[in-house]
Structure formats: C-alpha cells, structure tokens
Amino acid sequence: xQDGSRIxxxxxxxxxxxxxxxxxxxxxxxxxxxxxxxxxxxxxxIHRENGQVIVDEIKGTYQExxxxxxxxxxxxxxxxxxxxxxxxxxxxxxxxVRMTYCNMDTEEIKYFHETYTRVEVRNWFWNLMDQxxxxxxxxxxxxxxxxxxIHALAFPFDYRTGQKELVGHVYQTICHKKKxxxxxxxxxxxxxxxxxxxxxxxGEEKADRIFYLTAKTITRTVAKETFSILAENGLCYKTVLxxxxxxxxxxxxxxxxxxxxxxxxGHFSRINDAIYALLQERDCFDRDTVLEYAERFMVCPFxxxxxxxxxxxxxxxxxxxxxxxxxxLKRFFAEGTKGPYLFLVDEAHxxxxxxxxxxxxxxxxxxxxxxxxxxKEYKTGLDKYIDRCNKELLALKKEQCDMVVESAGSFxxxxxxxxxxxxxxxxxxxxxxxxxxxxxxxxxxGRFLDVSEQLDDHYRIYTRLRExxxxxxxxxxxxxxxRLQECMDEGVASILFSATFLPIQYYKQLLGGTKEDFEVYAxxxxxxxxxxxxxxxxxxxRYTRRCELEYYHIASYISDIVxxxxxxxxxxxxxxxxxxxxxxxxMDRFYIEETQECITQQEYMNEAAREQFLKRxxxxxxxxxxxxxxxAASWESLVHMxxxxxxxxxxxxxxxxxxxxxxxxxxxESLIGAxxxxxxxPQVCFERELLKDYFNAxxxxxxxxxxxxxxxxxxxxxAGRVIRSETDRGIVALLDDRFLQTGYQKLFPREWQSYxxxxxxxxxxxxxxxxxxxxxxx
Numbered sequence: 001x002q003d004g005s006r007i008x009x010x011x012x013x014x015x016x017x018x019x020x021x022x023x024x025x026x027x028x029x030x031x032x033x034x035x036x037x038x039x040x041x042x043x044x045x046i047h048r049e050n051g052q053v054i055v056d057e058i059k060g061t062y063q064e065x066x067x068x069x070x071x072x073x074x075x076x077x078x079x080x081x082x083x084x085x086x087x088x089x090x091x092x093x094x095x096x097v098r099m100t101y102c103n104m105d106t107e108e109i110k111y112f113h114e115t116y117t118r119v120e121v122r123n124w125f126w127n128l129m130d131q132x133x134x135x136x137x138x139x140x141x142x143x144x145x146x147x148x149x150i151h152a153l154a155f156p157f158d159y160r161t162g163q164k165e166l167v168g169h170v171y172q173t174i175c176h177k178k179k180x181x182x183x184x185x186x187x188x189x190x191x192x193x194x195x196x197x198x199x200x201x202x203g204e205e206k207a208d209r210i211f212y213l214t215a216k217t218i219t220r221t222v223a224k225e226t227f228s229i230l231a232e233n234g235l236c237y238k239t240v241l242x243x244x245x246x247x248x249x250x251x252x253x254x255x256x257x258x259x260x261x262x263x264x265x266g267h268f269s270r271i272n273d274a275i276y277a278l279l280q281e282r283d284c285f286d287r288d289t290v291l292e293y294a295e296r297f298m299v300c301p302f303x304x305x306x307x308x309x310x311x312x313x314x315x316x317x318x319x320x321x322x323x324x325x326x327x328x329l330k331r332f333f334a335e336g337t338k339g340p341y342l343f344l345v346d347e348a349h350x351x352x353x354x355x356x357x358x359x360x361x362x363x364x365x366x367x368x369x370x371x372x373x374x375x376k377e378y379k380t381g382l383d384k385y386i387d388r389c390n391k392e393l394l395a396l397k398k399e400q401c402d403m404v405v406e407s408a409g410s411f412x413x414x415x416x417x418x419x420x421x422x423x424x425x426x427x428x429x430x431x432x433x434x435x436x437x438x439x440x441x442x443x444x445x446g447r448f449l450d451v452s453e454q455l456d457d458h459y460r461i462y463t464r465l466r467e468x469x470x471x472x473x474x475x476x477x478x479x480x481x482x483r484l485q486e487c488m489d490e491g492v493a494s495i496l497f498s499a500t501f502l503p504i505q506y507y508k509q510l511l512g513g514t515k516e517d518f519e520v521y522a523x524x525x526x527x528x529x530x531x532x533x534x535x536x537x538x539x540x541x542r543y544t545r546r547c548e549l550e551y552y553h554i555a556s557y558i559s560d561i562v563x564x565x566x567x568x569x570x571x572x573x574x575x576x577x578x579x580x581x582x583x584x585x586x587m588d589r590f591y592i593e594e595t596q597e598c599i600t601q602q603e604y605m606n607e608a609a610r611e612q613f614l615k616r617x618x619x620x621x622x623x624x625x626x627x628x629x630x631x632a633a634s635w636e637s638l639v640h641m642x643x644x645x646x647x648x649x650x651x652x653x654x655x656x657x658x659x660x661x662x663x664x665x666x667x668x669e670s671l672i673g674a675x676x677x678x679x680x681x682p683q684v685c686f687e688r689e690l691l692k693d694y695f696n697a698x699x700x701x702x703x704x705x706x707x708x709x710x711x712x713x714x715x716x717x718x719a720g721r722v723i724r725s726e727t728d729r730g731i732v733a734l735l736d737d738r739f740l741q742t743g744y745q746k747l748f749p750r751e752w753q754s755y756x757x758x759x760x761x762x763x764x765x766x767x768x769x770x771x772x773x774x775x776x777x778x
Contacts, residue, residue, distance in 0.1 A: 043100075365473075
C-alpha cells in the first residue's frame with residue numbers, strides 16, 4: 001500500500017501544469033425507489049492545450065512490464081467509469097483514457113492509450129448499469145424486508161439471570177462505537193446475547209453487516225443455529241458460513257486452474273447466475289448449500305461462498321478472515337477503509353496466540369538448500385541468490401545462534417533479491433515442472449519480507465538451532481495488540497467474549513483495547529451448589545516433585561473421586577508424558593475392571609479418532625435444551641449429547657489445553673467430573689522467556705503474562721466442561737498445591753469463590769458429601 005502511494009505521488013509530480021491529480025468524481029443514477037451513486041477519485045485528469053481531455057489511471061505492480069501487453073480489464077473498466085463522468089460533466093464529444101503501469105521496484109513506466117467518443121462511453125456505461133440494476137433492485141428490496149423484520153423481532157427466550165443486562169451492554173457499546181470485553185460464564189447464553197443486540201443495531205442503521213468470528217467449527221455452527229432461531233421468530237437475514245478451501249473443494253486436490261478443475265473452467269461466465277439463484281431461493285448459505293449450488297451451476301464453491309458474503313447480512317467465519325493479512329476478506333477490509341461492520345469475536349481468549357502467529361514469520365536455512373537442489377537442473381538463474389541468502393544464514397548460525405538478533409537487515413536484503421528473482425522466473429516459466437515447489441517458497445519468503453516491514457518494538461527477531469539440526473530465523477510478534485486493533489478499527493464496534501477471559505485487563509491490553517473501551521463480567525445463570533470445587537493441598541505437578549510416589553498420590557485422588565459415584569470423568573494432565581505415568585500407575589494400583597473403563601487421548605488423533613473418543617461419553621441423540629440449539633452432524637453433533645447413568649464409570653485421560661479440554665459440550669450425565677492435574681503452565685522455552693522479559697521491561701509481571709495467565713486459562717477451560725446446563729451437577733478437582741497461592745486464586749472466576757481444601761485423607765469424604773447433598777436436594 002505504501003509503495004503504491006509512493007508510485008502515485010512520483011508519477012503525479014512528474015506531470016506538467018496540464019495534469020490535475022487526485023480528482024474527486026461523482027455521478028448519481030436515479031431510479032424509482034432509490035438512487036445509485038458512483039464515486040471515486042481519478043489519479044489524474046489531463047487538459048491539453050488543444051482541448052483534448054484524458055483520464056489517467058495509475059497502477060503500481062511488481063510484475064515485469066514486458067509481461068503486461070494490454071490493460072487488465074478491471075483496471076480499464078474503472079478508468080472508463082471516470083471517463084464517462086468527466087465527459088458528462090464537461091460536455092465532451094470524445095475523451096481519452098491512459099492506463100499507466102509502473103513497476104514499483106524499478107520505477108519503469110508503461111502506458112496504454114485509447115480514445116473514445118462520448119457515445120461509446122455512454123453506451124458502455126448504461127449497458128453496465130442495466131446489468132447491475134437487477135442486483136440493485138434485490139439489494140433495495142431485501143434491505144426493506146430485513147429492516148422491517150428486525151423492528152418486529154423480540155428476544156426469543158425468557159431472559160436468564162443477568163442476560164438482559166448483557167444484551168444492553170452490547171447494544172450500548174455499539175451505539176458508542178467502542179469495544180466491549182465480556183467475561184461470559186457458561187450458561188449465560190453469550191451467543192444469543194451478542195447476536196440479538198447486534199441485529200437490533202443493524203435495524204437502527206447503526207451498522208449494516210455482522211461478522212461473527214471464531215476459532216472453532218463448533219462455535220460457528222452454534223452461531224448459525226442462533227440465526228436460525230431468530231429466523232424462526234421472524235427475522236429475515238442472509239447468513240453465510242465461510243469454509244476453508246480444503247474443506248469445501250469437491251476435487252481430490254485443490255488445483256485452482258481451468259486445466260485441472262472443471263469448476264474453475266468457465267467459472268466467471270456462470271457465477272452470477274449461481275449467486276442470483278441462491279439469493280432468491282435460500283437465506284442460509286452454509287457449506288452444504290453452497291456445494292449444492294456450486295454443483296448445479298458448475299462453479300468453484302469456495303469462490304462462490306466468498307462472493308455470497310457480499311450479499312450476506314451476517315458472515316460467520318474464522319478469525320483469519322478479518323485479522324490475517326494474507327487471508328482477510330479484501331472485499332471488505334482494504335487498507336485504510338472503515339465499513340459499517342460489527343465484529344463479534346467468540347472464544348476471544350484464543351486470539352492472543354492466534355494473533356502472534358498471524359503476524360509472525362520464519363524461515364529455515366535448510367529450505368534454501370532444498371530449493372537449490374530442486375532448481376539445480378533447470379537453469380533458473382536462482383542459484384547465486386540462494387547462495388547469498390544461505391551465506392547470511394550461515395554467518396548468523398555461527399555468530400548469533402540461539403539468541404535475539406538486533407537486526408537481520410543484511411539477510412533481508414539478500415532475501416528480497418532472491419524473492420524478486422523468483423518472481424521473474426515464475427512469470428517467464430508458467431509451465432515449469434518445479435513451479436509448485438518454487439511457488440511455496442516464494443510465498444514463505446514474501447511473508448517474511450512483509451513482516452520485516454512491520455517490525456517495531458512489539459517484535460523480536462531470534463535464531464534457533466532446532467532439535468533436528470535445522471537452523472531457524474523467526475520474526476516473532478510478542479504483542480499483537482496494535483495489529484489487532486487496526487483490524488477492528490475497520491468496523492463500527494467490536495464485541496469480544498469468552499467464558500475464560502480472566503484477568504480481563506490482560507486480554508484487553510493484548511487484544512487491542514483502549515482505556516475508552518468497556519469490559520463487563522456477566523452474571524452466571526448457574527447456582528454455586530451445582531458444582532463442588534476441590535483444591536488438593538498435598539500433591540503437585542512441579543518438575544522437582546515428579547516421581548513414582550507423586551504419581552501414586554495423584555492416582556489415589558482419582559480413585560477416591562470416581563469411587564463415590566459411577567459416571568463419566570475426564571482427567572487432564574500437563575503433558576502426554578505425565579498422563580502416561582499416572583495412567584500406568586492407576587491401571588496397576590487402582591483400576592477396577594468390573595466398574596471402570598479407562599481411555600486415553602492419543603498424541604495424534606484424526607477427526608474419526610476424536611469422534612470415537614467422544615462417543616464413549618455420549619450417545620447420538622442431541623440434547624434438546626440449549627440456548628445455542630446446536631444440532632450439527634459428525635464431530636459437532638457429538639458435543640451436545642447426554643447418556644443415562646450406567647453401572648460403570650468411564651475415565652478419559654486427556655491433555656490440558658488439548659482438543660477435549662475446550663469446545664465440547666457434554667451435558668447432564670455425559671460428564672460429571674473434571675480432575676485437573678497441574679496449573680497448566682506452558683513449558684519453559686525460548687519464546688516464553690522472550691515474552692516474560694518483554695513484559696517485565698514493560699513494567700508488568702512477565703511470569704504472569706508468559707506463563708500463569710495462559711496456564712490458568714487452560715485450567716478454566718477444562719473445568720468448564722462439567723457444568724453446561726442449569727440441571728447439571730458435578731465435581732471439579734484441582735490437584736496442585738499451587739492453587740492455594742494468592743497468585744492463582746486471584747485469577748479464579750467469581751463462581752469459584754466457594755471451594756473446599758482437601759488432602760488425600762479427606763477427599764473421598766468431601767466428594768461423598770457433595771453427592772449425598774445433591775441427591776437430597778433433588
């Protein structure tokens with residue numbers, strides 16, 4: 001963007017007095033019920049002494065100009081719109097159009113000239129408007145219908161405790177055009193409590209489109225079902241669910257070219273008909289629906305789903321589509337623009353680490369050598385550039401290995417030259433047999449170069465010699481707050497929420513919040529008597545205490561807890577290795593085959609294996625009573641299920657922070673206990689130490705920011721699997737004496753204030769008393 005602006009200014013300054021730069025243009029086309037305003041800013045309008053008028057459209061490119069043999073159609077169409085407006089405004093008989101292409105590396109310029117009569121540009125423009133009118137008619141009519149339905153819409157449930165206040169907080173935040181950070185305990189109904197007021201705000205013209213952003217498929221499904229509930233109550237709303245290309249592509253391999261893909265061949269000639277048909281016939285554009293219409297019209301389903309977002313009132317998608325600079329929806333989020341958008345960010349605690357990854361980049365020295373071997377026999381001319389990069393990395397490996405690097409400017413310079421050379425080769429050799437291998441490296445190098453331009457005090461560059469002997473250089477984004485804030489500033493307001501958003505000031509700081517933004521702790525709809533929280537005072541997961549005796553004590557706790565009532569339990573451990581040690585001890589010393597069954601989370605599990613694991617906790621009937629009304633199939637359908645109590649107990653040995661400690665929703669007897677071993681602290685590593693040092697230097701508690709806060713988030717997520725509805729009862733046991741320390745207890749949510757401290761000698765009695773009380777209470 002900065003290079004493009006520089007090129008524009010450079011060319012404009014070179015022009016003479018005849019050249020008027022950055023000319024604002026506007027033309028209004030009136031229709032019966034609405035008017036269409038076409039506006040833009042022409043890069044230049046030239047008035048020659050001979051009376052000739054020329055519209056100049058400037059385009060910066062990194063492509064070699066010899067490969068541009070004619071203007072790109074979309075560029076020429078933009079210039080013709082400007083030419084029409086100028087011709088009408090100045091009453092011209094003819095008008096010239098000049099397309100100016102400039103290479104942003106070499107500053108070389110190439111021109112394309114064309115002259116049109118006023119009749120020609122008029123005919124072209126009005127033909128364009130005739131084609132567009134049916135889309136404009138639909139947009140107008142749908143907007144009227146949507147707004148009327150929103151005005152009549154009422155909240156579809158009886159408000160739970162604190163829910164009405166939460167809805168009000170969300171609406172007021174939108175009115176004030178701020179961000180709101182919500183600690184939303186399980187059961188508050190956070191999905192409906194954020195979507196409903198956002199929809200009502202759209203009805204009051206405070207915004208026009210909602211983006212529901214989340215990191216997990218199941219929460220996207222919940223959002224879709226929430227819009228469906230509102231539709232059942234009269235809401236007219238177009239909603240699209242964006243699915244990753246790899247998951248929606250009907251081909252065995254995603255090869256997006258007309259030669260390999262029948263859906264890509266002729267896609268653009270059929271896509272408008274496909275979109276219009278889908279708009280007329282459906283309101284929810286989920287994966288299956290898009291695939292159905294893509295098959296019917298033989299168009300690319302991924303591209304179609306992206307196109308449908310332009311006509312959707314709500315876009316449900318991954319964080320990437322807003323925050324990732326390489327994936328974000330350019331249809332909406334062009335740099336420097338602000339749109340009438342509302343951002344609802346679900347499970348926003350995940351966005352801290354996701355943000356760090358999205359704004360970081362790395363390269364591995366050995367990949368340069370692999371690239372050299374790949375291109376060796378094809379005379380690409382890249383060898384010398386690869387060697388220079390490798391030489392720079394070798395110097396870093398010898399002199400600055402396993403340390404923070406103050407500057408990698410010399411390496412970056414050589415990488416930039418290699419990147420440019422690869423780009424030239426790819427343009428000249430479209431049929432190269434090693435094109436895919438080179439292209440993948442080209443993208444990775446480009447990302448590294450892009451991040452290098454963003455480097456500031458929020459970043460650290462470091463090198464590492466990895467266990468496999470490879471050498472890595474990484475541009476690591478320690479604090480993603482500024483980049484995340486810039487993305488959210490492209491909308492009207494942002495609502496970020498999570499059931500584990502504590503301490504909220506930590507998340508507010510790292511997720512781009514400001515002092516003017518709001519935070520709220522939503523009231524829990526559950527009663528404290530539903531859960532017994534136990535804190536063990538005589539066991540720990542500290543490395544210094546890990547031994548057979550400690551494993552035995554932990555296994556003994558597990559045995560005492562599950563012995564008091566048969567049912568389903570999940571036991572969470574800080575690592576697979578720790579899990580294995582305690583599991584083996586438990587099976588040797590405490591396992592009772594007649595009354596128990598034990599299963600373990602494997603280190604690598606595909607989707608089928610995950611489903612099988614969860615099936616042991618749930619049957620195939622969805623739970624009928626959930627605010628989110630999720631009824632999705634496959635993996636999603638398994639996380640909203642109940643089973644009746646059995647004679648046997650099922651013990652699932654899992655990893656804290658893994659796939660079963662977050663995002664699953666096992667209600668009732670599906671899960672009656674979670675036993676959490678350890679405080680969830682991330683393993684000490686180079687990056688964690690960088691985080692600690694960075695925040696210490698910022699005057700914060702570096703240990704908290706790097707270790708304690710992320711660890712406690714994992715603990716809270718795992719504990720949150722137990723109480724999922726107003727009728728649930730269950731045990732949460734925290735097996736580590738560090739939970740008794742003030743540093744950890746100040747991070748406990750309000751719902752955890754009533755706990756019982758136990759030892760190995762008193763744990764069984766405490767659990768037994770809870771179940772007896774629960775039985776009597778029922």
